[in-house]
Amino acid sequence: MTAVTTEQPEKCPLLMDEPPALAHQSPYVMEIIWRNVLVFTFLHAAAFYGLHLVFTSAKIATLLWAYYLFIVGGFGIAGGAHKLWSHRSFKAKFPLRVLIAVAQTIALQDDIYQWSRDHRVHHKFSDTDADPYNSRRGFFFSHVGWLLCKKHPEVIRRGKTVDASDLLNDPVVVFQRKYYIPLAVTLCLVMPAVVPWYFWDESFQTAFFVASMFRYVLTLHATWLTNSAAHIWGYHPYDKEIKPSDSRLAAIFSMGEWHNYHHVFPGDYRIAELGSPRMSATVIVIDLFAWLGLIYDLKTSTEGIVRSRALRTGDGSHSYALENTSLTSDDRKDHVQ
Ligand SMILES: [Zn+2]
Numbered sequence: 001m002t003a004v005t006t007e008q009p010e011k012c013p014l015l016m017d018e019p020p021a022l023a024h025q026s027p028y029v030m031e032i033i034w035r036n037v038l039v040f041t042f043l044h045a046a047a048f049y050g051l052h053l054v055f056t057s058a059k060i061a062t063l064l065w066a067y068y069l070f071i072v073g074g075f076g077i078a079g080g081a082h083k084l085w086s087h088r089s090f091k092a093k094f095p096l097r098v099l100i101a102v103a104q105t106i107a108l109q110d111d112i113y114q115w116s117r118d119h120r121v122h123h124k125f126s127d128t129d130a131d132p133y134n135s136r137r138g139f140f141f142s143h144v145g146w147l148l149c150k151k152h153p154e155v156i157r158r159g160k161t162v163d164a165s166d167l168l169n170d171p172v173v174v175f176q177r178k179y180y181i182p183l184a185v186t187l188c189l190v191m192p193a194v195v196p197w198y199f200w201d202e203s204f205q206t207a208f209f210v211a212s213m214f215r216y217v218l219t220l221h222a223t224w225l226t227n228s229a230a231h232i233w234g235y236h237p238y239d240k241e242i243k244p245s246d247s248r249l250a251a252i253f254s255m256g257e258w259h260n261y262h263h264v265f266p267g268d269y270r271i272a273e274l275g276s277p278r279m280s281a282t283v284i285v286i287d288l289f290a291w292l293g294l295i296y297d298l299k300t301s302t303e304g305i306v307r308s309r310a311l312r313t314g315d316g317s318h319s320y321a322l323e324n325t326s327l328t329s330d331d332r333k334d335h336v337q
């Protein structure tokens with residue numbers, strides 16, 4: 001890409017106004033990565049064609065297969081790259097780590113090391129110029145725009161202060177990183193199409209556009225909603241001073257990621273409170289593997305800590321706070337957003 005050298009920084013058409021925080025420190029020249037724009041445009045065109053085939057020609061078995069891969073890939077991201085590797089919220093035995101790495105590769109969202117490193121930077125510098133998915137730049141940027149532009153210099157500069165070397169002690173992470181491109185092409189694009197074609201005589205075209213393209217793009221948006229919607233809309237039951245929010249929209253697509261809770265208690269594997277009506281499919285799967293003895297050393301925050309934090313810094317929407325008010329039960333339901 002050609003560097004833009006005008007004195008007045010060229011404004012990226014993908015972005016909204018510069019964020020107030022840190023903006024003065026980083027005169028920022030936007031560079032769009034046109035190759036990525038073309039790739040994501042093609043992916044979405046292919047996904048729309050896949051959506052058309054969902055309603056016109058795909059077999060039921062192919063639809064179930066695509067949904068299964070959506071769930072598996074989603075867990076690879078939410079339970080694997082996110083909770084296991086980025087936050088080290090629990091430990092997993094080697095065979096399960098291999099399986100979760102396969103699941104994470106099916107989702108094709110960068111290798112585990114890169115994904116986790118970006119995510120640690122996101123937590124440390126949340127919603128500033130140094131946050132790779134800085135939501136102060138608007139919905140589009142935090143959703144997908146950050147993948148279409150070169151990284152802000154603050155992301156690179158401050159990202160160097162974030163240590164992710166522990167991840168390279170895991171041979172599963174190292175192997176996946178070394179062979180990431182052939183693994184990702186095979187597991188995300190080829191295998192999902194070959195299985196329906198070989199095992200139940202689906203046409204290869206339908207299998208590819210439904211189980212590979214449409215399912216892949218749907219997984220991407222499910223993950224992206226956590227960076228965009230869950231930093232823009234929703235309630236702040238645990239800390240009203242931060243942008244990450246408990247958003248029902250993001251939680252539905254992300255297998256139960258309640259993001260205000262997560263940013264306040266990032267080490268907690270649960271993503272939402274235990275016993276809360278807020279279902280988290282990720283937590284259910286983690287608990288299942290823990291029951292089987294494949295996951296151990298789960299980290300949680302105590303109810304006392306969660307309660308005192310909600311009462312001290314929450315926006316009043318938590319049931320702990322509502323208990324102290326005269327709201328009706330209908331009002332309370334409205335607050336569980
Ligand atoms: Zn976040």
Ligand SMILES: [Zn+2]
Pocket residue numbers: 082086087119123262266
């Ligand atoms: Zn996180």
